[in-house]
Amino acid sequence: MNTLPGPSERLVVLGVAESDSHAVANHLITMQLQDHGFTVINLGVCTPLSDFADAADRYPQAEAVLIGTLNGHAHQDLKALPELRAAGRLNCPVVVGGNLSVGSHKSDADRQRLYDLGVDHLLSDAGELVLLLDQLHALRATMVAELQNG
Amino acid sequence: MNTLPGPSERLVVLGVAESDSHAVANHLITMQLQDHGFTVINLGVCTPLSDFADAADRYPQAEAVLIGTLNGHAHQDLKALPELRAAGRLNCPVVVGGNLSVGSHKSDADRQRLYDLGVDHLLSDAGELVLLLDQLHALRATMVAELQNG
Amino acid sequence: MAELNGLELDPQIAADLPGWSDILAYLTEPRRPFVVNVLRAADAAGRPAVQPRCGVGGHEPMLALLRALEPAGPDILSVTIDSHTRLRNFATARDLMRDSPADLNGYPLIAHGWQRGRELGEAVAVPLEVRHGSPDGRDLFAVTLAAGITSFEGGGIGYNLPYSKNVPLAHSLRAWQQVDALCGTLAASGLVIDRELFGTLTAVLVPPSVSLAMTLLEGVAAAREGVSCLSIAYPQGGEVHQDVAALRSVRTLARRYLGTAVEVYPVLHEFMGVFPATPEFAALLILHGGLTARLGGATKVINKTVQEAYGIPDAEANAHGLRTAALGASHLLDFVRIDEDRAAEEQHWIEREVAEIIEPVLATGDLFDSIDSAFRAGRLDIPFSASIHARSQVIPRRDRTGAVRYGDSGDLPFSGAVLRRQADLLREPPGTRPRTRIEAATADIHYFLDKESASLPDRSRYAPSSPSPDRGSE
Amino acid sequence: MAELNGLELDPQIAADLPGWSDILAYLTEPRRPFVVNVLRAADAAGRPAVQPRCGVGGHEPMLALLRALEPAGPDILSVTIDSHTRLRNFATARDLMRDSPADLNGYPLIAHGWQRGRELGEAVAVPLEVRHGSPDGRDLFAVTLAAGITSFEGGGIGYNLPYSKNVPLAHSLRAWQQVDALCGTLAASGLVIDRELFGTLTAVLVPPSVSLAMTLLEGVAAAREGVSCLSIAYPQGGEVHQDVAALRSVRTLARRYLGTAVEVYPVLHEFMGVFPATPEFAALLILHGGLTARLGGATKVINKTVQEAYGIPDAEANAHGLRTAALGASHLLDFVRIDEDRAAEEQHWIEREVAEIIEPVLATGDLFDSIDSAFRAGRLDIPFSASIHARSQVIPRRDRTGAVRYGDSGDLPFSGAVLRRQADLLREPPGTRPRTRIEAATADIHYFLDKESASLPDRSRYAPSSPSPDRGSE
Ligand code: B12
Numbered sequence A, B: 001m002n003t004l005p006g007p008s009e010r011l012v013v014l015g016v017a018e019s020d021s022h023a024v025a026n027h028l029i030t031m032q033l034q035d036h037g038f039t040v041i042n043l044g045v046c047t048p049l050s051d052f053a054d055a056a057d058r059y060p061q062a063e064a065v066l067i068g069t070l071n072g073h074a075h076q077d078l079k080a081l082p083e084l085r086a087a088g089r090l091n092c093p094v095v096v097g098g099n100l101s102v103g104s105h106k107s108d109a110d111r112q113r114l115y116d117l118g119v120d121h122l123l124s125d126a127g128e129l130v131l132l133l134d135q136l137h138a139l140r141a142t143m144v145a146e147l148q149n150g
Numbered sequence C, D: 001m002a003e004l005n006g007l008e009l010d011p012q013i014a015a016d017l018p019g020w021s022d023i024l025a026y027l028t029e030p031r032r033p034f035v036v037n038v039l040r041a042a043d044a045a046g047r048p049a050v051q052p053r054c055g056v057g058g059h060e061p062m063l064a065l066l067r068a069l070e071p072a073g074p075d076i077l078s079v080t081i082d083s084h085t086r087l088r089n090f091a092t093a094r095d096l097m098r099d100s101p102a103d104l105n106g107y108p109l110i111a112h113g114w115q116r117g118r119e120l121g122e123a124v125a126v127p128l129e130v131r132h133g134s135p136d137g138r139d140l141f142a143v144t145l146a147a148g149i150t151s152f153e154g155g156g157i158g159y160n161l162p163y164s165k166n167v168p169l170a171h172s173l174r175a176w177q178q179v180d181a182l183c184g185t186l187a188a189s190g191l192v193i194d195r196e197l198f199g200t201l202t203a204v205l206v207p208p209s210v211s212l213a214m215t216l217l218e219g220v221a222a223a224r225e226g227v228s229c230l231s232i233a234y235p236q237g238g239e240v241h242q243d244v245a246a247l248r249s250v251r252t253l254a255r256r257y258l259g260t261a262v263e264v265y266p267v268l269h270e271f272m273g274v275f276p277a278t279p280e281f282a283a284l285l286i287l288h289g290g291l292t293a294r295l296g297g298a299t300k301v302i303n304k305t306v307q308e309a310y311g312i313p314d315a316e317a318n319a320h321g322l323r324t325a326a327l328g329a330s331h332l333l334d335f336v337r338i339d340e341d342r343a344a345e346e347q348h349w350i351e352r353e354v355a356e357i358i359e360p361v362l363a364t365g366d367l368f369d370s371i372d373s374a375f376r377a378g379r380l381d382i383p384f385s386a387s388i389h390a391r392s393q394v395i396p397r398r399d400r401t402g403a404v405r406y407g408d409s410g411d412l413p414f415s416g417a418v419l420r421r422q423a424d425l426l427r428e429p430p431g432t433r434p435r436t437r438i439e440a441a442t443a444d445i446h447y448f449l450d451k452e453s454a455s456l457p458d459r460s461r462y463a464p465s466s467p468s469p470d471r472g473s474e
């Protein structure tokens, strides 16, 4: 089969980082993704990275794990990512969005150290999320097709 | 005689620089010096430096020539000072006060180039004026006394 | 469990504390500044006290921050606590304090310890308040007291639902009951600790009657334990008549439900929603908050800063915000009148809505059980809850004046009159294009961003000089 | 003397000008923006247009300044002229333009020439106004017209007495008569040049009726020459009811004395006295000016900046001031009401005082002679005159509300009723310590500095980050 799965089959895992209780964007993103036909496994606020990994294990069809982090603690809250990946977990794309470091003067280093942990995509506006998910989805479909054909 | 002259005998020449029409400080300084017993020869606003020299010639007893300059044009408006001094004029202390250069970011160079023209004292607050005049006055009295005694 | 005068504590933390008599001795030193005195003076003068939020990870930087802010004239200074400490991840806070304190979004007071806490208080002349967001703040309170800090924010509802995912209300209410009880003991011996209640909740589009209902229930609980000084905070929503009415309601409702044994001070948290990014517009909103505080008779206002949209502010921006809020709250704007009839009408309805929400809760048996079961049933509720223990069936909406209304009041036990008025206020003029729930929510949440673009022409070409918004750096 | 359509000019300057038909052709190009259209639109919308002062010596820096300010959303931009050009020291202006343009406090338009003037207009989309302070502005007006600039500030009284020492009024009035006559000719052929009258005068403590009396006399003279668009500027004194009343009086008095053939637009110059030095306080005053403009129904407001106390502002501070004034004048502060009864009472008295000052002047023979002899006799007068041709027997004082009153009205022909009211308003409560004339004048002049120290606690410890006040650098 070469066709993309229907929208109702699309699923993502969403949540807010471990030390962070900012809930509003989480509520809105859930609505937005649902309106776009996604099934959203919403783990809510204050979610340790290991809980994200558990959810990803439970839903292997998840297209991505989406982690919001507003309070500036992104780096600390995602610190376990290399360890979990080394253990073969959280292998789907990890997309992180929000306000990514403490303070009003941001630097590229703040973003780089998140990439260094293994975060796949950094977004600062959830408005870009559906577009990114669609791109990732198309990419996966192409790869699957290549694997099947190759 | 070693005693200072009485206050009523004290006289200054006051005015505002050539291109400058700011009048309020000029009105206030006149009142202030009069209240302190000075005779004020007030040349008013927009007064070319040569007019100050003329007044100084006319009032050789003047303790100082006081020039206000608010509009930022101090340097240009006082440019003739070296020339006049070279011609043996304006030999009493020249005191300049106000806002001494164009713009909101002042530098020491703005002040230095006024000293370089020969300005004797720069004040930014007319409140310091009477004190300065008294100091100059005392100094002159000492020098006169020394000349007489020496 | 260890214990400090009725406060159950983590044994390790308790072990590090000084003795109770040492704590009392330090608190009673004559030069110890008490927040309650500042509040009394501000209230008497009719000029709101101004207080910034502030907290950084390192101890020296924290001392420097307090010292940098003091000349800007705060009446009270804050020790804002980092998120790990709030959530009792004390070990994480301690590790970060050691390895990269700048990565902390607040001051880890427990990790630094009460001795350093005393140094903070001694560094400045004005009194301090500990501001946090801990569903269970008992250990933090013990260290706060030991540090000689005389004001402590929080309550069993307002520091639970916005600040954690899954702490049962029964747990947080009992934790805060212990805090309040200890304040009661201290008050009985003449040491008045100010307890501020966080009516701001989830901050974004909080209907005034939801905010007031929660703080009044917490207030009843606190008063029962003998707390004698309560600061009741309300978050500025942005529509001045509504905000003024809400602040004025704090006093009438407190008299009605808390009696006269407790001193109650209304506090305004300057606009707590999504903040505009242009410095001039942000400054106007900060000034506007100060003005709102004064018009509403607030005793205190917590200022925002022009860096709110960007991240935790630096000291300079915070000092600027503080001064701007103070100017808004000063006599300079004495000439400003508002439509008092409109404010009075708002106040009437706010008081009525609060009564309809809390009176059934106060009427039945045990207060904590009653609160707990009301939340389960949705008879108490908050919008955009962080916690799974509130249903968030309440959906707020701004009306055309910008006032925050109930688009859906869920299972709040409102009378027909209240429900009809809310529906009327939100009725769109005929021919209005219907909006999706996300469009409506986003527009209401971005209210001041939209006003900002409308009022500052060509804002798109605006680029802030040094800090740039995170969204700009993408 | 050379001549341009009735305007007598310096022959050298005239020689450099393009022909009259070229000037007309350039002005009538369809894309030429006219200030009058901006004023009409602002008036219709009920939102004051906002305009900064701006002028630097070099041409490229001037282009850069205009381009830097445009994104901040001005409705009109200024070409502020340097002092040498104002006083017709064209040679000095030219030398400085060549050798050290940064030493000029404005743009020397005559030295740069009309071609560069056109480049300024073409660099931005909004129309320009030439703002100066020339007792005799004829040559500057010729270059302004040739540059295609459609608004020109000044008048025979307001651009003489504050701006020079010894230019006879007879001279300046006749110079401006020629400017007005040419505007009349242009208006007759459909090209409406906005003429702004500088009611700000000496800016410091100007009683509203003095300001209005002068601009109305100039307005009568201008209307007689056929000028069809007049902007009548009034300087914000700082007491809102008085300022609002003065702005509203512009419209009623203009109808009474100028008839309906002239379009008249009230303009507020944001506080023109000694400006506070703390950025937050300065910003509040700038916002307050925008609000005053809107409440008073001004068509335009000229903004100040947080660098006013320090020196000519940089582009960033000017853009900030512009945005802040615009926010003050925007719908955001719609909720603000003032005591309308108080404003109406002020307006009644301002109108009466103006009538008492100008009606005798308008009643007798030749207007210019009449103005001239009234100034000689002190029946017309301004405080703190720069010129020897006004007596400055008028001594202004602030009353306890901050409104500007007549401490001494000299020989202004006021009725007993007006004099009694002024005396009553200034009567000190019994037991007040009498002040010397300097103490009183200084306190009134430093009104906002004193409020600044009172409202921002511990201002003594305030140190501005980069620009520092000149008085601080001593
Ligand atoms: C409302 C609010 C609160 C409320 C939150 C209520 C709740 N439970 O939700 C309260 C008052 C409780 C609160 C508390 C705190 N807050 Co807060 N808060 C805000 C505020 C004002 C608005 C946030 C918001 O709701 N925005 C609305 C949503 C829709 O927008 P958003 O969150 O920005 O999300 C957008 C993007 O970030 C992105 N996005 C967000 N999540 C995700 C996820 C994914 C996967 C993607 C792709 C994108 C994405 O897309 C969204 C839409 O564009 C902001 C400042 C501001 N922006 O004005 C501060 C702010 C986020 N808070 C901040 C902080 C620090 C805290 C505290 C730690 C207290 C403190 N030390 O000051 C605590 C948090 C405690 C904890 N354990 O985390 C800081 C973060 C600072 C930093 N990074 O340097 C901010 C920026 C304020 C500031 N300037 O200091 N806060």
Ligand code: B12
Pocket: B019, B020, B021, B022, B023, B024, B025, B026, B028, B029, B066, B067, B068, B069, B070, B071, B072, B073, B095, B096, B097, B098, B099, B100, B101, B102, B103, B104, B123, B124, B125, B126, B127, B129, D053, D055, D080, D081, D082, D083, D086, D105, D106, D133, D161, D162, D163, D200, D201, D202, D203, D204, D272, D273, D274, D275, D307, D308, D309, D310, D311, D312, D313, D384, D385, D386, D445
């Ligand atoms: C009122 C005012 C005017 C009035 C003046 C009316 C009049 N004829 O007097 C009007 C509106 C007409 C005006 C015009 C202009 N002004 Co003006 N004006 C001011 C303002 C607002 C207050 C000045 C004032 O009267 N202060 C009250 C007196 C009591 O204080 P003071 O003048 O500062 O004087 C104190 C000290 O400076 C000092 N001092 C002053 N004189 C002297 C003399 C001596 C001997 C001593 C010892 C001390 C001393 O002591 C005084 C008491 O402490 C200032 C800004 C401000 N400070 O808020 C701008 C300001 C001085 N003006 C300024 C300018 C540039 C002009 C113009 C050139 C227009 C322009 N390009 O913007 C024209 C001047 C035209 C010309 N030919 O000079 C600039 C100067 C900028 C700079 N240096 O970089 C200022 C700072 C405004 C600004 N930020 O741009 N102005």
